[in-house]
Amino acid sequence: MKSALVLGAGGFIGSHLVKRLKSEGFYVRGVDLKHPEFGETEADEFIIGDLRQNAVVDEVMFSPFQNITFEGSFGLKTDKAGFDEVYQLAADMGGAGFVFSGDNDAEIMHNSATINLNVAEWAVRHNVQKLFYSSSACMYPEHNQMDPDNPNCAEGSAYPAAPDSEYGWEKLFSERLFMAFARNHKLNVRIARFHNIFGIEGTWTGGREKAPAAMCRKVCESANGGEIEMWGDGKQTRSFLYIDECIEGVRRLMNSDFTDPVNIGSDEMVTINQLLQIVVDESGKDISVKHIPGPLGVRGRNSDNNLIKEKLGWAPDYKLKDGMIKTYYWIKEQYEKSQN
Ligand code: NAD
Secondary structure, three states, X not given: OOEEEEEOOOOHHHHHHHHHHHHOOOEEEEEEOOOOOOOOOOOOEEEEOOOOOHHHHHHHHEOOOOOOOEEOOOOOEEOOOEOOEEEEOOOOOOOHHHHOOXXXXXXXXXXXXXXXXXXXXXXXXXXXXXXEEEEEXXXXXXXXXXXXXXXXXXXXXXXXXXXXXXXXXXXXXXXXHHHHHHHHHOOOEEEEEEOOEEOOOOOOOXXXXXXXXXXXXXXXXXXXXOEEEEEOOOOOEEOOEEHHHHHHHHHHHHOOOOOOOEEEOOOOOEEHHHHHHHHHHHHOOXXXXXXEOOOOOOOEXXXXXXXXXXHHOOOOOOOHHHHHHXXXXXXXXXXXXXXX
């Protein structure tokens, strides 16, 4: 039986990934600061642990199935051996309100970089066979994303680097960290740059939710004839990828031989106004929008899927509207439960 370790298994993407790995027959250990918010984990073991702590990463990284002796890197001898596959998704993370306000910059950089430093070290020391790292489209340079109609997020446009947030800088640093461990310590890595992943069982309230979930919640909260607030003029563009396709992309990337960073995102670009309209139309409510100042991020962003098509022979194609409608009805149910 193949073994997988999912770091950040209590989070949105991690909890979906655990389900997928279980359905494929993996033995799965999940680790997170918290249990999944919406339902029980399907992992065989779930460890509550803080991955900023070096000793915790050491402990969780070795596979329950293996007990062999080998010469680890860093000149250490260890009798522990690592998982077949490790998925490093744990990060201090949230929507624009969390990432772009500037208030959380130090914690975002420190917490996520510390986790990644620990993970890279112990993946090598415990001889992990393959490691996946979740980077983000936020690492792309701001100057290529000023025009909402023509953003450039091709993988090759990453340098010279100029992300617009500390979250993006940390992602870039950690991509390079894992690539350096690949070069110098033969760590077998796969790196995806996720573009706005959304869907059911994601955070929908509390301040860390992203735009699709926030839109769905606001529409649920609004009365017919009501008004909802939106940060900015709503003309900024983005693409949004439904969670099932994100997980499909991760599994395909892990099963491929491609080791450079690659986008996993949708190339169906919409304005934020259009995104909201999908939900408003589905709700059947008459709702007006009040545009207010708020943290926004870049003016335009879209996934460039040429590389993933070339290297994996696959790219996501699930329609945004279908994913938004599914997500809307799931959030509506959560919202109604919260009102009782
Ligand atoms: P999430 O916040 O739901 O999941 C991250 C998990 O990491 C959380 O459950 C959190 O508790 C855990 N975590 C944070 N600090 C930890 C620590 N010190 N020890 C143990 N666990 C810790 O986020 P997500 O949307 O599932 O994202 C997963 C990964 O994908 C993250 O690395 C994120 O940066 C990246 N990503 C996500 C998106 C997206 O749109 N969701 C886009 C780009 C990149």
